[in-house]
Amino acid sequence: MTVKLTLQVISLTGVGVGGWFSGILTERWKQRQTTCECQCINENTEDDLLCKIKRMPGLPIFGTVSAASPENKLSVLENDFVSRESSPVPRKPSRVSQIMKYGFPGIDTVRSFDDYVLSYDRRNRVPHWVFEHLTKETLVYNEFVDRSKCEFAEDTSVHPYFRSVNSDYRGTGFDRGHMAAAGNHRVCQKHVDQTFFLSNIAPQVGVGFNRHSWNRLEKYVRKMTKTYKNVYVCTGPLFLPRKDTDGKMYVRYQVIGANSVAVPTHFFKVVVAETDDYKLDMEAYVMPNQAIDDNTPLTVFQVPPESIERSAGLLFFDQLSKDKIRKINGRKSTMV
Template identity: 65%
Template sequence: MVWRTAVRGGLLISIGYAGWIAGSLSERNKILNENVEYTDQFGSVLRKLPGLPIFATVSATSLPDRSDKLIPFPDEEPLVSSKPKVVNRISQIMRFGFPGLDNVRSLDDYVLSYDRRNRVAHWVFEHLTEQTVKRIEGVDRSQCQFTEDKSIHPYFRSLNSDYRGSGYDRGHLAAAGNHRTDQKHIEQTFLLSNMAPQVGEGFNRSSWNKLEKHVRKLTRKYCNVYVCTGPLYLPRKEADGKTYVKYEVIGANSVAVPTHFFKVIVGEKNDQTLEMEAYVMPNQPISDDTPLNVFQVPPESIERAAGLLFFDRISRDKLRCINGRKTTFV
């Protein structure tokens, strides 16, 4: 009698569990099959999708397997197009992997990961060629305005009022001068999610601008240039002998002022060889006569400080040079 009761109880539990699984799968399929779309302030149609599971990849940006070629595939559409397909363009930008997957947003010509706590991006990612950085008639930076990013929840946005009277510039992470093939592209670089508080004189308008121009010049040397840019909040030893991470915040939304900024760049030549450069600059006035190579650092030092992994789809033994020095790998 006891064993019959136990068997019946086990069957009831099994049936209930199976029903729960079926219901969960049905609800999951319902979510995945929803086709909810909305339009952002630039007229781009965005689709609401379920959140990424832990350790997931972003399938919309994954390239098909084509024997791991390192140059643009001949059967793909050209990079410069009046109406580029977003998925193809984002796949090109993120070709060598994501540094992280925290609050990733894809714009038409660059990708960013947003830090909701600090109201500044974790990183932005760009893909440049000699064609994409050329000036195009009708694309005018002076027509752009700094705009709050309405795709971000109001709790976590930075606003123009946060910068007003702070003494800091609204410094581009994805540089406006890198996105001149379309007026919409350059306008999207003026979203405040792409900005960080930067010292103006001696940094944003000087040394940082010099580094941005250097990156654009690399498109003359390489057929493809991939660049990841972001903020750092580095520790410093204080008078009491202890080490602290300290940074200022500005405005009503407490927008973080980074202590430093980084750029990690990979250039690809026509023969598919790859070279890397990595820079860290302090967010402070820098003398105009300071050469850029003073700010070159091992890329792994930035990875440790930022908690990111750059170009993780490129094995380091594929890099011929890092910061102008030949590696022992190639």
């Protein structure tokens, strides 16, 4: 009897010790996983902000990442969540999350449509930039796509305070000018319909510009797909300074409608075209928002890409090494 009891005690003790060791190993594994996640989340450099958030390559960015940027906002909040939920000892919230406890007053609105990406300027009610990817295949004529069925519409994803509406343009003499051109998105009716959201629109002079010279530039970019495998296009408005009679420089522009939609002084288009063997050529254009003689060659409007970057406050194709570019505006790049 005594031997039997002794064996039972030893057996129970073994189970208890085994369970204790199992618990210790499990806890260590969980801590290691939490540490890895936290380390990954805390790596909020410009090249590796979050392992769970994929960065869209090639899109223009506004300078570099700062402490109060949208990326760091995500990093801080997600890090705090991991600390509270996973760590056995709650960590003190970061200083940034304390300061911005009740939200950021604004971040640049980026919206991804089915066939283009857009950053919206809520103050001026026009896009900051619009980004497109064109190929010969995506531009094939589709008899089932009918532009006449499209109607300009408010973008309800934009807060009502910052939207432009159709009545803003009515009677102003300005066209509702596409930044992502309707003719670039003819794969299906839905794609072309989405180019008619007013978040993709800016006021443009009609006769002599939107319907003529600007349209020539859009057609030229589409034609590039016959030579290049991939064509990446970034388009947007500019508000450039001019010297006044007093000799000083001023940025002056008209606003239209009840929502004070800004009328850009100029528009830009930056293109990177990729050959079948992955050679890259870049072209950059700035055109004034005014009637232009339709016989004016498009090359007249070519400018150094960095001049647009400085004026727009954007960095184009920031993940593309400039030494990979073969030609800029038709001339051999000095950076190769």
